[in-house]
Amino acid sequence: MDRFMWTNGLLEMNETLVIQQRGVRLYDGDEKVTFCGVFRQHAKSSGIGKSAKIVIHLHPAPANKEPGPFQQSKFSYIKLSFKEHGQIEFYRRLMEEMTQKRWENTPVSQPISTTAGLKAGRTRAVGIVGIERKLEEKRKETDKNISEAFEDLSKLMEKAKEMVELSKSIASKIKDKQGDITEDETIRFKSYLLSMGIADPVTRETHGSGTHYHMQLARQLGDMLQAPLELLSPEDLVNACKMFESLKLPLRLRVFDSGVMVVQLQSHNEEEMIASALDNVSEKGSLTAEEFAKLLGLSVLLAKERLLLAEKMGHLCRDDSVEGLRFYPNLF
Amino acid sequence: MSFEWPWQYNFPPFFTLQPNVDTRQKQLAAWCSLVLSYCRHRKLYTVDVLEVQESPVFNNKKIERKLSVEAIQVVFEELRKKGNLEWMDKNKTRCLIMWRRPEEWGKLIYQWVSKNGMVNSVFTLYELSNGEDTENEEFHGLEDWMLLRSLQALHAEGKAEVITLDDGKGVKFF
Numbered sequence: 001m002d003r004f005m006w007t008n009g010l011l012e013m014n015e016t017l018v019i020q021q022r023g024v025r026l027y028d029g030d031e032k033v034t035f036c037g038v039f040r041q042h043a044k045s046s047g048i049g050k051s052a053k054i055v056i057h058l059h060p061a062p063a064n065k066e067p068g069p070f071q072q073s074k075f076s077y078i079k080l081s082f083k084e085h086g087q088i089e090f091y092r093r094l095m096e097e098m099t100q101k102r103w104e105n106t107p108v109s110q111p112i113s114t115t116a117g118l119k120a121g122r123t124r125a126v127g128i129v130g131i132e133r134k135l136e137e138k139r140k141e142t143d144k145n146i147s148e149a150f151e152d153l154s155k156l157m158e159k160a161k162e163m164v165e166l167s168k169s170i171a172s173k174i175k176d177k178q179g180d181i182t183e184d185e186t187i188r189f190k191s192y193l194l195s196m197g198i199a200d201p202v203t204r205e206t207h208g209s210g211t212h213y214h215m216q217l218a219r220q221l222g223d224m225l226q227a228p229l230e231l232l233s234p235e236d237l238v239n240a241c242k243m244f245e246s247l248k249l250p251l252r253l254r255v256f257d258s259g260v261m262v263v264q265l266q267s268h269n270e271e272e273m274i275a276s277a278l279d280n281v282s283e284k285g286s287l288t289a290e291e292f293a294k295l296l297g298l299s300v301l302l303a304k305e306r307l308l309l310a311e312k313m314g315h316l317c318r319d320d321s322v323e324g325l326r327f328y329p330n331l332f
Numbered sequence: 333m334s335f336e337w338p339w340q341y342n343f344p345p346f347f348t349l350q351p352n353v354d355t356r357q358k359q360l361a362a363w364c365s366l367v368l369s370y371c372r373h374r375k376l377y378t379v380d381v382l383e384v385q386e387s388p389v390f391n392n393k394k395i396e397r398k399l400s401v402e403a404i405q406v407v408f409e410e411l412r413k414k415g416n417l418e419w420m421d422k423n424k425t426r427c428l429i430m431w432r433r434p435e436e437w438g439k440l441i442y443q444w445v446s447k448n449g450m451v452n453s454v455f456t457l458y459e460l461s462n463g464e465d466t467e468n469e470e471f472h473g474l475e476d477w478m479l480l481r482s483l484q485a486l487h488a489e490g491k492a493e494v495i496t497l498d499d500g501k502g503v504k505f506f
Contacts (some may be wrong), residue, residue: 318350321347332350332358
């Protein structure tokens with residue numbers, strides 16, 4: 001068997017221990033070999049399994065194979081005799097490795113030498129080694145890219161963490177009403193949001209904030225509410241409406257307890273509305289939101305909000321039954 | 333004499349628990365008053381919650397409105413807080429309705445006793461609640477548990493003492 005190569009018992013750079021089995025006798029062809037060691041894949045081979053013996057046929061060694069115990073051999077196969085069993089697992093691993101041909105994916109490397117450096121040893125043929133080297137470089141590059149990307153990701157996580165801290169602190173301040181949110185915090189928060197693409201966060205000061213676009217939009221809305229506008233997203237509409245007061249337009253955005261938002265005239269007088277609601281209801285004895293809406297020519301949603309408001313003020317009370325929700329004057 | 337229903341009884345919103353806090357307070361006060369006077373009228377001392385849902389007091393067939401179970405529980409809780417109701421079990425399925433509190437009963441009984449010059453006499457409980465002499469009295473037919481509590485209230489005032497007789501309990505008035 002001339003395909004053996006001397007090596008120390010340690011694993012080389014691109015070798016991994018697949019399986020280790022004691023008590024294996026090595027046969028060069030049919031001749032027993034006197035030395036023994038851990039068998040490692042190095043050359044191509046195909047194997048046939050037998051009971052208690054594995055025969056491995058090996059291709060001829062490459063010309064530049066390093067010296068081994070036999071320089072020459074009349075056999076092109078070796079036998080492994082498993083004296084202490086383990087052949088099944090060994091065979092399985094062997095076949096696995098053969099199928100995967102893992103050694104072909106990793107470039108052939110020099111054994112680690114302390115002196116002389118790698119250059120001295122690079123006398124191999126450029127062909128395969130060159131390709132393998134390129135593969136290695138590519139792999140290193142990919143690795144680098146990935147870690148860079150993850151660097152960004154971890155930076156992002158850092159930022160996100162900061163944001164979360166900040167929003168938590170603001171939230172708890174609001175909750176505990178502990179002092180004002182500092183100018184600095186507000187600025188930081190806004191800059192975070194801007195960098196995320198949220199142009200105008202909901203803040204208490206509506207004057208001065210908001211983009212130019214929203215201001216123009218608000219003006220348009222104020223001037224010609226009737227005119228057909230192009231498709232408008234709800235957020236844009238709401239943001240524009242929030243600016244009515246600061247732009248001194250005769251409209252107001254109003255939010256009800258239930259969350260319903262309405263645009264109403266500045267001249268809208270709440271008390272009058274409630275008083276007239278009470279009148280309407282008393283006149284009819286009782287009203288549902290639908291009936292009220294019809295009476296006043298309002299949308300049902302608005303009609304309901306008005307009735308609910310009147311109930312909140314104590315002017316009306318409700319009758320909730322299978323027939324529906326009906327409002328009565330509060331006679332209690 | 334037929335029972336006189338209060339105006340709220342025919343007002344549909346009366347049967348809906350009002351969300352407005354102030355309105356609700358007034359509504360509950362009206363319910364408590366109605367429940368107590370109804371029980372007094374019918375001489376009901378104990379109430380089963382499931383049964384009472386169908387009773388006319390919570391169920392007005394004429395206007396097709398009835399008070400929900402949740403709302404009934406809220407009314408009962410109000411009564412309990414005012415000292416007019418006591419739960420007989422943990423699951424709140426039965427309760428004692430005290431449309432008159434023990435102290436008030438005690439006072440009535442003692443008035444009758446002294447009016448008839450029977451202070452220092454001994455009565456059996458049965459005589460008091462079911463005797464011929466008390467037929468016209470309001471406390472006639474009073475259930476034992478309530479009678480005992482009333483007498484205990486009097487005892488606290490030093491006006492009576494519950495004693496054990498051969499065939500049951502009795503009371504001595506001072």
